Amino acid sequence: MRTTIDDHPHPRSSPDVLSIPVLLLNRFFAPVAVASARRALVLLYGGAARAVDDAGETHDFTDWRRLPVRQLDDGVPLVDGEVRVPRVLHLVRYERLPAHRVRLTRKNLLLRDDYQCQYCGRHPGIRELNIDHVLPRSRLGEDTWENLVVSCRSCNLKKGRRTPLEAKMKLLRPPREPNWSTTRHILLLTKQPYVEWGPFLAAG
Ligand SMILES: [Zn+2]
Numbered sequence: 001m002r003t004t005i006d007d008h009p010h011p012r013s014s015p016d017v018l019s020i021p022v023l024l025l026n027r028f029f030a031p032v033a034v035a036s037a038r039r040a041l042v043l044l045y046g047g048a049a050r051a052v053d054d055a056g057e058t059h060d061f062t063d064w065r066r067l068p069v070r071q072l073d074d075g076v077p078l079v080d081g082e083v084r085v086p087r088v089l090h091l092v093r094y095e096r097l098p099a100h101r102v103r104l105t106r107k108n109l110l111l112r113d114d115y116q117c118q119y120c121g122r123h124p125g126i127r128e129l130n131i132d133h134v135l136p137r138s139r140l141g142e143d144t145w146e147n148l149v150v151s152c153r154s155c156n157l158k159k160g161r162r163t164p165l166e167a168k169m170k171l172l173r174p175p176r177e178p179n180w181s182t183t184r185h186i187l188l189l190t191k192q193p194y195v196e197w198g199p200f201l202a203a204g
Pocket residue numbers: 117118119120121122151152153154155156
């Protein structure tokens with residue numbers, strides 16, 4: 001029988017099992033990114049990556065499938081059994097070193113500004129937070145690290161299409177591009193990294 005990765009885990013497993021974060025290492029075992037278990041299993045199945053076990057040994061998919069799903073493991077059901085979700089994956093042909101530049105995204109802006117309104121200093125929760133253009137877009141303010149800050153809805157409304165100076169609102173700190181290392185970024189993105197990641201993150 002052909003082994004395929006089941007997109008519809010049966011009810012016994014957590015519905016989020018395919019979203020579990022997996023640490024990706026490049027050919028030189030340096031951390032490069034975090035992927036979902038779904039993506040990790042596709043990479044493993046396709047031969048682009050090998051799964052790293054607790055002892056640091058690497059396994060291809062056929063090998064990995066034979067390992068038991070232990071109590072503390074997460075398992076993904078396949079048509080003919082269950083496969084352990086690897087915590088760490090080795091990308092055997094990926095040579096690039098981690099990118100130094102952090103991508104300008106809403107998530108990364110929230111991380112840079114610590115989910116804090118950069119005008120009033122409140123932490124109102126993610127749903128109440130907007131991304132504010134310091135120099136408004138209507139006045140040709142650009143999408144850059146230096147021109148985007150996290151703002152609560154009320155500060156955003158109050159400021160409107162004005163600059164902070166015109167609105168008499170002061171920024172907590174000047175917005176800058178973050179210079180996080182890949183490891184720092186991974187730790188920011190993942191609140192509770194797995195113990196298995198430790199040795200690789202420490203080296204990265
Ligand atoms: Zn505010």
